[in-house]
Amino acid sequence: MTMDADVVLVFLAAMTTAVTTGLGALPFVFVKRIDRWRLSIANAVAAGLMLGASYNLIDEGADIALDRVLIGILLGLAAILAANRLLRRRDTADIADLHGRSATRALLILGVMTAHSFAEGIGVGVSFAGTPELGAFITTAIAIHNIPEGLAICLVLIPRGTSIWKASLWSIFTSLPQPLMAVPAFLFVQSFEPFLPIGLGIAAGAMIWMVFSELIPDATENASGDAVGTTVVLAIVALWAFQLVLFGTW
Incomplete structure (x- = not known):
């Protein structure tokens, strides 16, 4: 296979992982009504999925260089604090059919998940530079892993008024x-x-x-602490069980 063909293969593989993120909106095709309690539980599910994904990222990075992961965590904290402060100081433009505080939260979630995707894109490219078999495995793992991440995004957007297809596209x-x-x-x-x-x-x-500053406080507004805590743990377990069944590891 020529270098040009390899580049096309890598691009198509990574584009596939991106498109699968939109599948996270599928459960909402079957959910017609979301009341305040369900909105709180949706926030708890999103929190659990994001916590589980965060552990995966740290675990993956620690296998390469733990010190650089720790530096990255501090940089991520500084970046999200700066972005949150900037957004709260100015009127946030409407986004994803949301307004005001909901739009601010949407921007933060979308920004966090987009930053996450830069690292995953590098992971796909680096894996293909190893062997085609490794590249295929990593691509499949990230593609399937992106589905619950898309669900986490949709759990924040759709209950607040964004249409299913728009939430899928934002994902x-x-x-x-x-x-x-x-x-x-x-x-x-x-x-x-x-x-x-x-x-x-x-x-x-x-x-x-994002989990502890935005999602958990919102979740406890209309659901008990017991319900929120249980939901977060079950969401983490479901994410890891999903990955364990498919790949034998997370």
């Missing part, structure tokens, strides 16, 4: 950095690989902050 949008980063990482693997654990840490730090 895909957050994963577009994957094909954009996969090809450069494939072509210049030695240059990109050192930044992978930092990128994973940045995404994890921002996601963990």
Whole structure:
């Protein structure tokens, strides 16, 4: 296979992982009504999925360089704090059919998940620079892993008024950095690989902050602490069980 063909293969593989994120909206095709209690539980589910994903990112990065992951976590925390402060100081433009505080939250969630996708795109490119078999495995793992991440995004957007198809498109949008980063990482693997654990840490730090600053407080507004805590734990277990059944690991 020529280098040009390899580049096309890497781009298509990473684009596939991006598109699968939109599948997270499918459960809402069957859910017609979301009351305040269900909205709180939806926030708890999103929190659990994001916490589980954050652990995955930290675990993956620690296998490469734990010190760079820790640096990335601190950078992610600083970035999300700065973004949150900036958004709260100014009127937030409407986004995803949302307004005011809901729009601010949507921007933060979309920003966090988009940052996350940069690291995943590098992961796809680096894996294909190893062997085609490794690249195929990593692509499949990320593609399936993206479905619950898309669900986490939709759980924040749809209950607040965003249409299902728009939420699905926004989910895909957050994963577009994957094909954009996969090809450069494939072509210049030695240059990109050192930044992978930092990128994973940045995404994890921002996601963990988002869970405890935004999603958990919202979840406890209309649901008991017991219900929210139970839902968060079950969501984490469901995510890891899903990955364990498919791949034998998370």
